[in-house]
Amino acid sequence: MERDFTERELDRIIEMAWEDRTPFEAIEFQFNISEDDVIKIMQRELKPSSFRMWRARVQGRKTKHFKLRGDGVNTFKSKQQKHISQNKLSKR
Numbered sequence: 001m002e003r004d005f006t007e008r009e010l011d012r013i014i015e016m017a018w019e020d021r022t023p024f025e026a027i028e029f030q031f032n033i034s035e036d037d038v039i040k041i042m043q044r045e046l047k048p049s050s051f052r053m054w055r056a057r058v059q060g061r062k063t064k065h066f067k068l069r070g071d072g073v074n075t076f077k078s079k080q081q082k083h084i085s086q087n088k089l090s091k092r
Contacts (some may be wrong), residue, residue, distance in 0.1 A: 005031070010045060019052065058082055 016022045017038050024035040043051050
């Protein structure tokens with residue numbers, strides 16, 4: 001079940017969905033939405049050609065599903081996100 005998101009939250013969901021090493025479980029953890037909801041958001045927010053390109057890119061990609069990842073990939077937090085906790089900026 002999809003809820004209303006702010007523009008900033010939508011931008012972050014889309015950004016995380018495009019990132020190769022960010023699994024759908026990380027998006028679910030931060031925004032409490034399922035993979036199906038992420039797909040619906042992407043379909044609604046992207047141009048049709050961009051959506052098709054994204055779907056082709058993520059289908060079957062091991063890094064987008066936590067259970068399919070290898071042992072060497074054990075985190076979904078990028079080094080660039082070190083100041084972000086639960087999608088909220090921490091005090092620096």
